[in-house]
Amino acid sequence: SQTIHQWPATLVQPVGSPLSLECTVEGTSNPNLYWYRQAAGRGLQLLFYSVGIGQISSEVPQNLSASRPQDRQFILSSKKLLLSDSGFYLCAWSRLADEQFFGPGTRLTVL
Amino acid sequence: DAKTTQPTSMDCAEGRAANLPCNHSTISGNEYVYWYRQIHSQGPQYIIHGLKNNETNEMASLIITEDRKSSTLILPHATLRDTAVYYCIVRVGNQGGKLIFGQGTELSVKP
Numbered sequence: 001s002q003t004i005h006q007w008p009a010t011l012v013q014p015v016g017s018p019l020s021l022e023c024t025v026e027g028t029s030n031p032n033l034y035w036y037r038q039a040a041g042r043g044l045q046l047l048f049y050s051v052g053i054g055q056i057s058s059e060v061p062q063n064l065s066a067s068r069p070q071d072r073q074f075i076l077s078s079k080k081l082l083l084s085d086s087g088f089y090l091c092a093w094s095r096l097a098d099e100q101f102f103g104p105g106t107r108l109t110v111l
Numbered sequence: 112d113a114k115t116t117q118p119t120s121m122d123c124a125e126g127r128a129a130n131l132p133c134n135h136s137t138i139s140g141n142e143y144v145y146w147y148r149q150i151h152s153q154g155p156q157y158i159i160h161g162l163k164n165n166e167t168n169e170m171a172s173l174i175i176t177e178d179r180k181s182s183t184l185i186l187p188h189a190t191l192r193d194t195a196v197y198y199c200i201v202r203v204g205n206q207g208g209k210l211i212f213g214q215g216t217e218l219s220v221k222p
Contacts, residue, residue: 034209043198044155044212059209090154099145100210102154 002027006091006103013110019064019078021106023091026072031093033074034100035066038088050074086110115199120217123193129186131216133199136180141203144175145210146184148195155198155212158184189220 003026013019025031035047046059048066056066063082067075074091086109094100116134123129135144145160159166159173161182166173172185186193198215 036212043214044149044210046209046211049209088152092154099147099157099160100155101157105152105154107152 002093002101004091004093004101004103006089006106008106009104010107011109013081013108015083015110016080019076019081019085019108021076021089021091021108023074023076023103024072025074025093028072028093028095030071031095033068034092034094035074035076036090036092036102038090040087044090048076081110083110115201115213117197117199117213117216119214120219122219122221123186123189125191125220125222126188129184129189129193129218129220131184131186131197131199131218132181133184134181135199135201138179138201139203142201143203144173144179144182145200145202146171146173147198147200147210147212148193149198149215150192150195158197189218191220191222194218194220 005024032051034049036044038044050056050068064078089106091103092100143160143162146158147155149155159171161173175182196215196217198212200210
């Protein structure tokens with residue numbers, strides 16, 4: 001069966017510090033991968049998606065970036081965090097068809 | 112992808128059926144209706160999806176009107192663990208594409 005992991009589960013970072021969130025998927029190959037962010041009390045916003053290694057599509061302009069160094073690894077990064085980067089970050093995967101499967105999420109607080 | 116409209120919140124008594132409506136009047140012929148839910152502090156969970164026929168699985172039933180401009184998610188016997196935000200999403204299916212989440216309906220199941 002397939003599983004998706006995210007770490008860390010929670011993170012508190014100062015403004016201006018770098019960020020690296022990792023997502024890995026097990027039990028499937030060549031998945032589509034997604035990064036979403038959910039600000040407090042709001043819906044999910046798609047940040048990035050990837051259909052293959054090294055292929056990244058960005059949905060909104062921001063100071064975040066994503067990379068896919070391996071087939072089942074998706075990384076979300078920032079060089080300098082802003083207060084507005086606080087939120088709940090969710091990674092998801094899908095096959096070509098049908099539903100997306102979400103990870104447990106990382107709760108990021110920028111102080 | 113078509114926009115959806117859902118009530119902000121609903122209450123349901125435990126053991127009763129929960130009927131969650133969704134309007135998608137601009138849906139295109141090749142767009143599917145997907146339902147996800149998000150329990151507090153967790154990642155969204157896929158529930159069900161359909162194109163034009165009614166669908167049923169172990170979690171819920173999906174009723175789509177004949178003109179496909181609206182649909183209803185039915186949880187036949189709601190439990191306290193069904194308390195969550197329910198998202199109705201329409202998108203082109205079978206492409207593993209991105210999901211665009213709205214604000215959803217916050218369902219509270221009460222004892």
